[in-house]
């Protein structure tokens with residue numbers, strides 16, 4: 164799906180359309196005041212203060228009509244540049260714009276754009292005439308807090324999108340519809356994978372039995388791989404003391420992403436946002452020689468992060484997550500080799516899951532951001548160059564992103580596009596010279612001297628949460644056999660005659676270790692078959708007279724119409740093979 168924000172022409176057009184929207188709203192709601200109207204990856208929105216009024220679908224239609232009228236009228240759009248004084252005077256009755264003007268950097272040229280009877284403060288650029296905005300669609304509206312802060316007033320946010328022609332708009336709307344169908348929040352609900360409840364809290368999903376089964380398979384899958392690669396897995400608590408995070412540097416550089424501290428007796432705790440400090444202590448628990456390195460400490464570890472309430476999203480962006488985490492302790496000479504192994508593992512996993520659309524991003528620090536990043540130019544340059552070197556050696560295509568590094572070092576992130584919303588990071592591999600130093604870690608080198616190891620932080624799935632969200636969207640919920648919560652559903656043709664045989668088959672298949680259900684409800688066969696499809700179960704067994712007599716089974720694979728008959732023994736063999744190979 165096209166990224167509107169990144170397409171120069173569509174960015175401008177959508178921005179102008181946001182102004183057209185504001186103009187129409189102003190015509191219909193005289194006392195409307197406007198906060199911001201940015202372009203997003205999916206179109207544009209405008210946050211509007213309607214004096215406590217909550218919009219309705221009917222309003223949206225009226226606004227849309229008014230926009231059409233204005234677009235047809237086709238007023239030209241003029242730019243005007245102002246001094247700060249002039250701008251403050253011009254928008255003196257508009258507290259939101261005054262706020263924006265006062266927050267603009269000193270050196271920024273202040274400009275406003277006018278079309279007919281409507282003027283808005285804006286950096287621009289814009290299209291020449293509102294006529295160009297005629298192929299738009301208002302998509303939805305919602306409440307949104309002023310400046311995203313729940314303590315503030317609720318504004319009305321209207322979303323829309325605009326294209327140069329009708330055809331592009333229609334194609335896009337269709338894609339949007341399809342994306343909605345693929346949205347893991349919808350699939351997650353339909354397939355009973357996870358739920359949320361405000362009583363537990365925002366961004367705190369509950370994994371239902373089906374979701375838990377899927378997650379367990381993911382855990383087994385990656386655990387096996389990591390064991391083969393020499394990882395040692397640990398369990399550590401999901402809290403730590405404030406002192407621990409002061410030593411690691413999280414307290415200084417990551418505090419705004421953390422839950423607030425809590426006091427228990429005379430200890431100050433925080434819910435951990437990352438597991439690195441715990442793993443540093445695990446490393447420090449014993450003496451190490453250069454011969455022991457690399458040491459790879461892995462954990463499926465629960466973390467808590469403060470994510471803005473507007474940013475939390477299903478399983479994709481949560482406040483309580485489980486990382487498929489590991490910290491690799493290496494000598495400086497081993498960095499390249501170990502980093503390479505991680506990249507290879509990422510590629511292998513993506514191949515297994517059929518993930519094809521992703522981009523490697525080399526995330527670098529912003530040298531001007533002294534608050535987020537520890538200040539040591541040499542260390543940063545060294546680390547960043549090291550990663551570039553390996554990537555070039557591996558001939559991996561990547562793009563660089565300034566200001567996306569972790570506070571402790573640069574990283575290689577894998578970016579994927581969810582069905583709805585902007586790109587997200589899935590896998591990550593991060594180079595770190597800082598934390599081992601902060602924790603005074605060492606190993607005895609060849610010459611008997613004490614040296615500080617380098618750490619690679621890596622998460623192949625990222626978190627089980629985000630990975631599951633992504634896989635649900637990639638597969639539209641049609642998971643491969645090995646990953647499906649229910650693998651086989653048995654339907655007796657007629658309960659009266661075939662239920663007993665169906666129960667027999669159920670027991671045998673369960674004994675074999677398959678995840679099987681038996682639908683013994685007194686419903687029509689066709690109804691039960693349809694339901695098996697809706698639940699996206701890979702194999703549906705239909706057992707009638709013939710099957711009962713011959714000790715056979717007949718099955719239908721998901722989304723196919725043909726029925727295949729096999730002996731139960733052959734069926735088991737077939738399924739076992741598929742699962743073993745994670746087909």
Ligand code: TSB
Pocket residue numbers: 436437438439468470478479480481482484486488489490588589590591593620621622624625626628629
């Ligand atoms: C890899 N210390 C490292 C670790 O050793 C770390 O925490 N890195 S991270 O901050 O990048 O997080 C690891 C992964 O968690 C990310 O790549 C991303 O896939 C996933 N993730 C981050 N935030 C969230 C969130 N709010 N919800 C779901 N997954 C998340």
Ligand code: ZN
Pocket residue numbers: 437438439490620621
């Ligand atoms: Zn880490």
